[in-house]
Amino acid sequence: AQTVTQSQPEMSVQEAETVTLSCTYDTSENNYYLFWYKQPPSRQMILVIRQEAYKQQNATENRFSVNFQKAAKSFSLKISDSQLGDTAMYFCAFMKHGMDSNYQLIWGAGTKLIIKP
Amino acid sequence: GAVVSQHPSRVICKSGTSVKIECRSLDFQATTMFWYRQFPKQSLMLMATSNEGSKATYEQGVEKDKFLINHASLTLSTLTVTSAHPEDSSFYICSARDSLFRGGETQYFGPGTRLLVL
Numbered sequence: 001a002q003t004v005t006q007s008q009p010e011m012s013v014q015e016a017e018t019v020t021l022s023c024t025y026d027t028s029e030n031n032y033y034l035f036w037y038k039q040p041p042s043r044q045m046i047l048v049i050r051q052e053a054y055k056q057q058n059a060t061e062n063r064f065s066v067n068f069q070k071a072a073k074s075f076s077l078k079i080s081d082s083q084l085g086d087t088a089m090y091f092c093a094f095m096k097h098g099m100d101s102n103y104q105l106i107w108g109a110g111t112k113l114i115i116k117p
Numbered sequence: 118g119a120v121v122s123q124h125p126s127r128v129i130c131k132s133g134t135s136v137k138i139e140c141r142s143l144d145f146q147a148t149t150m151f152w153y154r155q156f157p158k159q160s161l162m163l164m165a166t167s168n169e170g171s172k173a174t175y176e177q178g179v180e181k182d183k184f185l186i187n188h189a190s191l192t193l194s195t196l197t198v199t200s201a202h203p204e205d206s207s208f209y210i211c212s213a214r215d216s217l218f219r220g221g222e223t224q225y226f227g228p229g230t231r232l233l234v235l
Binding site: 033035037042043044045046047050102103104105107109110 | 151155158159160161163166174208210224226228
């Protein structure tokens with residue numbers, strides 16, 4: 001069974017700083033997807049970034065980038081030039097690769113990120 | 118693109134009544150939808166996987182007779198909480214996957230429904 005671990009329950013940084021959220025996972029699968037979702041106070045889940053395990057290049061989306069270390073089963077999220085709107089719960093999630101649409105997301109416990117003005 | 122709506126966004130009901138929550142994919146077809154429950158300050162807990170035209174698959178510990186799921190079309194899934202009790206009060210979230218896999222394996226989430234049972 002797959003598991004996802006986020007070891008930082010809460011983090012706080014000043015606006016404009018860079019912050020890195022940690023995520024580790026355990027799986028015996030070789031092909032899979034990894035995701036970071038953001039849940040702001042509105043509670044709408046928003047996809048931040050996704051990584052396909054067979055791609056060696058780390059995914060980036062504007063200020064958001066990941067450090068994907070497949071051998072170490074690590075998938076950290078870096079937020080550069082943090083903004084007040086980045087304040088949210090961040091969830092790391094894993095999904096097996098394949099065409100079965102029933103494949104589930106396996107969720108981490110989340111990290112509460114607070115950006116201070 | 119890839120918008121999922123939920124209705125209602127908030128509902129308050131009396132104990133013993135039934136409540137229906139709708140989940141719609143607005144600009145794509147979703148063969149598969151997922152229903153989650155989220156307690157305050159916790160992660161999402163998968164309740165069931167809903168497939169269009171077939172019975173839902175429930176996770177262990179979720180009462181299928183209490184949480185009725187119907188996925189009658191490629192754009193609509195409903196969750197009915199039957200004979201609701203205060204312990205059913207929670208935040209319910211649905212998600213959907215694009216049948217054409219245009220977003221890869223990405224699940225798109227609705228805004229959630231806050232249920233309060235008095």
